[in-house]
Amino acid sequence: MSKLTSETIALHKRMQARQKLNRTFAYVTAILIALWILIPIFFIFSMAFTTQETVRSYPKNFLPFIPFSTETMQFFLNSAGIVPGVINSLIVAILTLVISTLIAAPAGYAISRYIFPGRNFFRLSILAVRAFPIVVLSIPLAVLFIRVGMFDSIYSLALMHTALALPTTILVIGSVFASVPYELEEAAQVFGCTPFQAFRHVVLPLVLPGIAASAVFTFVLSWNEVFAASILTVQNRTLPAQVLFALSQSSEAYQFAGGFFMLIPALIFMWFIRKYLFNMWGQVSK
Numbered sequence: 449m450s451k452l453t454s455e456t457i458a459l460h461k462r463m464q465a466r467q468k469l470n471r472t473f474a475y476v477t478a479i480l481i482a483l484w485i486l487i488p489i490f491f492i493f494s495m496a497f498t499t500q501e502t503v504r505s506y507p508k509n510f511l512p513f514i515p516f517s518t519e520t521m522q523f524f525l526n527s528a529g530i531v532p533g534v535i536n537s538l539i540v541a542i543l544t545l546v547i548s549t550l551i552a553a554p555a556g557y558a559i560s561r562y563i564f565p566g567r568n569f570f571r572l573s574i575l576a577v578r579a580f581p582i583v584v585l586s587i588p589l590a591v592l593f594i595r596v597g598m599f600d601s602i603y604s605l606a607l608m609h610t611a612l613a614l615p616t617t618i619l620v621i622g623s624v625f626a627s628v629p630y631e632l633e634e635a636a637q638v639f640g641c642t643p644f645q646a647f648r649h650v651v652l653p654l655v656l657p658g659i660a661a662s663a664v665f666t667f668v669l670s671w672n673e674v675f676a677a678s679i680l681t682v683q684n685r686t687l688p689a690q691v692l693f694a695l696s697q698s699s700e701a702y703q704f705a706g707g708f709f710m711l712i713p714a715l716i717f718m719w720f721i722r723k724y725l726f727n728m729w730g731q732v733s734k
Contacts, residue, residue, distance in 0.1 A: 489711065489715075492704055492707050492708045492711065493708055495520070495700075495701075495704035495705075495708075496520055496521055496524075496704050496705045496707070496708035496709075497516055497517065497518060497520065497521065497708075498514070498515060498516065498517050498519075498520060499515060499517045499519050499520065500519060500520055500523060500699070500701040502514075502515070503520060503699075503700050503701045503704060504699075504700060504701070520701045520704065520705045521705050521708075521709070523701055523702070523705065524701070524702055524705030524706055524709065525705075525709075527694070527698075527702060528694075529685065529690045529693075529694070530687070530690065532684075532685075532690075533685055533686055533687035533689070533690035533691075534687050536602050536681075536684055536685065536686045536687070537670075537671055537686040537687040537688070539602050539606075540602050540605050540606045540609060540670055540677075540686055541609075541666075541667045541670040541671045542667070543602075543603065543606035543610075544606050544609040544610050544613055544666055544667070544669075544670040545663050545666045545667045545670070547606065547607075547610045548610050548613045548614055548617045548663075548666045549617070549621075549659065549662070549663050549666070551610075551614060551618075552614060552617040552618045552620075552621050552662070553621055553659060555618045555621075555622070556617075556618050556619070556620075556621030556622035556623075556624070556625055557621075557622075557625050559571060559618070559622040560622045560623070560625035560626040561625065561630065571619070571622075574614075574615045574618055574619065575615050575616075575619065576615075577611075577614070577615045578612075578615050578616065582612070582675045582676055583675070583679075585608070585611060585612075585676070586608065586675065586676045586679045586680065587679070589604075589608055589680065590679050590680055593680065599680065600680070600681050600682045600683055600684055601681075601684065602681075602684050602686075604680060605676065605677055605680050605681060605684075605686070606670075608676045608680060609669070609670040609673055609676070612669065612673065612676070613665075613666045613669050613670065616665070616669075617662050617665070617666050620658070620661075620662040620665065621655075621658065621659055621662050623658075624655045624658030624659065624662070625651070625655055627658075628651055628654050628655060632646075632650050632651070632654075633646045633647065633650060633651060636649065636650045664716065664717045665717055667713065667717070668713045668714050668716075668717040671687075671688075671710070671713045672688060672710060672713075672714065673686075673688065674686075674688035674689055674692050677689040678692060678693070687706075687709075687710065688710060691706040691710070
């Protein structure tokens, strides 16, 4: 009996040691991944908020943002084409956000709530659109927009960005609807609500944060997109297209400030949408 007890204790200690080792390995891996992401962001931030002389100097200080200055950012914002590019990027991103959300909300609701033949194939086909290279869509659309007189327009670019954003937006919004139990809608209808009233007063308040997070994702996708913007615009360039156009002739200060300026919306997006991405492939509410 004592031998069995000692073997059980030894086995328990070995399991605890293995669990501790696995936990330590997971923490170390997470820290390394975080450092891999955060160190470049910190370096870009430090170079964007210092003087141009510090950016060009070598070797760098341990704290490269000393002296702290907005000179580099002011130089970037005062460069040719930056302010119009920011305005164009905002207009295109907002149009993409509105159009994508208006289309993706009913599509996501239908996928999450209704059972119909080919639903799984339909979900996969939506995601498969993202597998097409952007050039496959951009070149034919550029020819089409030239023929109909919409080339070099922020509105045609917004349509292009909507086509790129829709697959992921539909799946994100669909997962948000799937996280709301259908029994809540049924209970509301039992107490006298119509299906529309049940959706409006019960489901919509619960999914609005998720839809807002999806809208932020769409905004960031449009804000950062550069390839289609470079092909479909010449005079009305967005900010990424303008930065790419001037990249080969720009200074290091311009490059660091531009990188940080375009990074801000992505950081905001990651903060708001982080918890909804885990439910993208969640169970569908029946």
